Amino acid sequence: MTRIDAKFAELRAANRKAFVAYVMAGDPDYDTSLKIVKGLPGAGVDIIELGLPFTDPMADGPTIQLAGQRALEGGQNLDKTLQMARELRKEDDTTPIVMMGYYNPIYSRGVDRFLEQAKEAGIDGLIVVDLPPEEDEELCIPAQKAGLNFIRLATPTTDDKRLPKVLTNTSGFVYYVSITGITGAADAEAGDVGPEVARIKAQTDLPIIVGFGIKTPERSKAIAEVADGAVVGSAIVERIAKGDSVTDVLAFVKALADGAHSA
Amino acid sequence: MNDLFNSFMNGPDENGRFGDFGGRFVSETLMPLILDLQAEYEKAKDDQNFWDEMNDLWTHYVGRPSPLYFAERLTEHLGGAKIYLKRDELNHTGAHKVNNVLGQILLARRMGKTRIIAETGAGQHGVATATVCAKFGLQCVVYMGAHDVRRQAPNVFRMRLLGAEVIPVTSGRGTLKDAMNDALRDWVTNVRDTFYCIGTVAGPHPYPAMVRDFQSIIGKEAKEQLHKAEGRLPDTIIAAIGGGSNAMGLFYPFLDDKEVRIIGVEAGGKGVDDRMEHCASLTGGRPGVLHGNRTYLLQDDDGQILEGFSISAGLDYPGIGPEHSWLHDTGRAEYVSITDTEALEAFQLCCATEGIIPALEPSHALAHVMKIAPDLPRDHIIIMNMCGRGDKDVQTVARHLGFDMSDTEEGRDAD
Numbered sequence: 001m002t003r004i005d006a007k008f009a010e011l012r013a014a015n016r017k018a019f020v021a022y023v024m025a026g027d028p029d030y031d032t033s034l035k036i037v038k039g040l041p042g043a044g045v046d047i048i049e050l051g052l053p054f055t056d057p058m059a060d061g062p063t064i065q066l067a068g069q070r071a072l073e074g075g076q077n078l079d080k081t082l083q084m085a086r087e088l089r090k091e092d093d094t095t096p097i098v099m100m101g102y103y104n105p106i107y108s109r110g111v112d113r114f115l116e117q118a119k120e121a122g123i124d125g126l127i128v129v130d131l132p133p134e135e136d137e138e139l140c141i142p143a144q145k146a147g148l149n150f151i152r153l154a155t156p157t158t159d160d161k162r163l164p165k166v167l168t169n170t171s172g173f174v175y176y177v178s179i180t181g182i183t184g185a186a187d188a189e190a191g192d193v194g195p196e197v198a199r200i201k202a203q204t205d206l207p208i209i210v211g212f213g214i215k216t217p218e219r220s221k222a223i224a225e226v227a228d229g230a231v232v233g234s235a236i237v238e239r240i241a242k243g244d245s246v247t248d249v250l251a252f253v254k255a256l257a258d259g260a261h262s263a
Numbered sequence: 264m265n266d267l268f269n270s271f272m273n274g275p276d277e278n279g280r281f282g283d284f285g286g287r288f289v290s291e292t293l294m295p296l297i298l299d300l301q302a303e304y305e306k307a308k309d310d311q312n313f314w315d316e317m318n319d320l321w322t323h324y325v326g327r328p329s330p331l332y333f334a335e336r337l338t339e340h341l342g343g344a345k346i347y348l349k350r351d352e353l354n355h356t357g358a359h360k361v362n363n364v365l366g367q368i369l370l371a372r373r374m375g376k377t378r379i380i381a382e383t384g385a386g387q388h389g390v391a392t393a394t395v396c397a398k399f400g401l402q403c404v405v406y407m408g409a410h411d412v413r414r415q416a417p418n419v420f421r422m423r424l425l426g427a428e429v430i431p432v433t434s435g436r437g438t439l440k441d442a443m444n445d446a447l448r449d450w451v452t453n454v455r456d457t458f459y460c461i462g463t464v465a466g467p468h469p470y471p472a473m474v475r476d477f478q479s480i481i482g483k484e485a486k487e488q489l490h491k492a493e494g495r496l497p498d499t500i501i502a503a504i505g506g507g508s509n510a511m512g513l514f515y516p517f518l519d520d521k522e523v524r525i526i527g528v529e530a531g532g533k534g535v536d537d538r539m540e541h542c543a544s545l546t547g548g549r550p551g552v553l554h555g556n557r558t559y560l561l562q563d564d565d566g567q568i569l570e571g572f573s574i575s576a577g578l579d580y581p582g583i584g585p586e587h588s589w590l591h592d593t594g595r596a597e598y599v600s601i602t603d604t605e606a607l608e609a610f611q612l613c614c615a616t617e618g619i620i621p622a623l624e625p626s627h628a629l630a631h632v633m634k635i636a637p638d639l640p641r642d643h644i645i646i647m648n649m650c651g652r653g654d655k656d657v658q659t660v661a662r663h664l665g666f667d668m669s670d671t672e673e674g675r676d677a678d
């Protein structure tokens with residue numbers, strides 16, 4: 001049982017929805033980013049998605065692209081991203097950390113070595129955008145063997161025929177991408193998302209968390225009402241980009257979390 | 264030649280792999296689209312009607328077959344091997360790119376797609392895509408790095424004349440790699456009506472194999488034409504490589520003719536060394552995953568992708584088609600690099616000896632011919648792919664040679 005599984009068991013027992021927050025590791029700089037990450041559990045975040053910066057984030061909109069660029073320009077890399085997880089683990093041993101990014105920095109490190117380091121740093125799960133089920137041998141299966149959850153994205157283009165393939169080696173939770181598009185683009189509509197969540201639920205017992213296009217506390221609540229929880233990324237990253245103080249960023253995160261938790 | 268186990272022509276496998284290279288490293292949103300495309304392509308490949316239509320367009324719209332031309336004065340000048348040029352620069356739109364675009368647009372029509380997107384570097388693929396879209400009345404959107412929009416202004420204007428919308432891409436350094444990222448982002452957003460027409464033998468399966476198949480007309484024709492002219496196979500075939508589509512097109516029909524030496528020429532920019540001011544993925548990079556496939560990439564120790572550097576916008580890409588990576592690792596093909604300076608010399612020699620203004624991309628291949636031809640015997644036959652004409656590059660070359668063309672502002676490079 002990973003920290004992710006434990007967290008969902010706890011939420012289920014309390015009849016509560018999950019709030020997941022994404023931040024790019026090292027944005028705008030290592031120290032500020034670490035302060036924000038350390039403040040997330042206190043702001044009501046149930047699961048932290050820690051972005052691993054990459055030069056070519058093909059599934060991300062301008063907000064996350066620029067966050068990655070800022071982080072890389074500030075010297076962020078895989079080692080420092082793992083280090084941030086270690087620092088958080090010194091004071092928080094329960095909030096799950098999911099590392100989210102693209103495959104090349106992991107492949108470049110070497111899958112076995114990466115998994116050993118991620119596990120040791122206290123990472124609980126991985127979301128790797130450019131690894132569909134067709135490439136499960138690359139990282140998904142080795143990660144599960146190493147005791148990490150491999151969280152897969154399901155999308156509006158994942159039809160019923162394909163869904164079992166997407167769910168087969170998924171663990172922890174399913175991340176439903178509410179729109180066809182890149183992060184931070186169109187608004188997610190609860191009316192569209194509800195039936196899609198039900199469609200996925202018919203084929204899995206895993207929690208379904210919905211992300212992409214959730215920007216406000218109201219939307220966070222509306223989406224959490226029709227799923228097991230909501231993810232917000234770009235809207236938080238935009239606050240960081242604007243130069244908001246750590247306190248202000250965390251206040252915004254808290255409003256989003258309260259939204260999801262009131263569902 | 265019929266040795267199936269040792270054939271180099273069987274790739275990719277059902278997962279899109281050439282050995283360890285290739286694959287389908289894309290987000291889930293795109294995966295169903297790529298599977299649809301693969302299914303449609305498999306059907307089209309076995310459909311004689313599809314090929315009849317292609318052949319008709321190749322003949323009457325593109326002007327195929329392109330000539331295989333004996334470059335007599337160039338041969339005399341170099342004093343060694345006998346040099347033939349495969350004249351794909353004479354195609355409609357001025358480069359080999361249209362061979363592939365026609366195939367993909369016919370597929371898009373079969374699939375009922377109404378909106379075509381493409382990435383372009385030098386602008387040749389964008390022009391070819393805009394051209395074929397105009398012919399078939401399809402909406403066309405071309406992503407082009409902002410840096411390339413400036414250095415290839417004539418092609419930008421051409422695309423707009425042809426009715427395409429050209430979107431300058433400002434992310435990254437604004438070159439081909441960034442244009443490809445934005446094209447993929449567009450595709451993820453507009454999945455229902457949009458077909459992504461990739462211009463090279465890279466990207467997720469089935470693109471590398473599909474683009475190769477469409478470009479193989481180059482090698483097929485060259486083989487027949489040389490057989491007619493000389494009654495035999497060439498000794499060496501040479502082509503320039505950015506992503507590697509013109510090279511794959513020439514190489515593929517010769518892969519199992521083991522006596523034919525195959526040489527790919529990468530852009531060496533300012534020299535292949537640790538300054539990384541080049542685009543030589545095979546000679547200066549290592550395997551990684553980008554744009555849907557595993558292949559050799561220019562990257563740093565952390566797996567972050569580096570920007571390539573070349574005088575030629577068409578070679579300015581940090582990766583290379585996965586089949587080239589495999590041919591490199593298996594040793595079936597050799598890969599070398601040529602610097603900007605060497606390419607400029609070849610460009611001028613070709614103009615002066617043959618009356619052909621080559622694009623900067625094949626000038627790289629020609630520069631390698633200049634290196635090896637003098638030491639080869641007179642009965643050694645080389646085929647070099649003249650994959651594009653140089654009209655688009657005249658202003659870039661003028662600037663590098665210190666020729667003042669200041670009356671024509673639009674072609675000046677911004678850096």
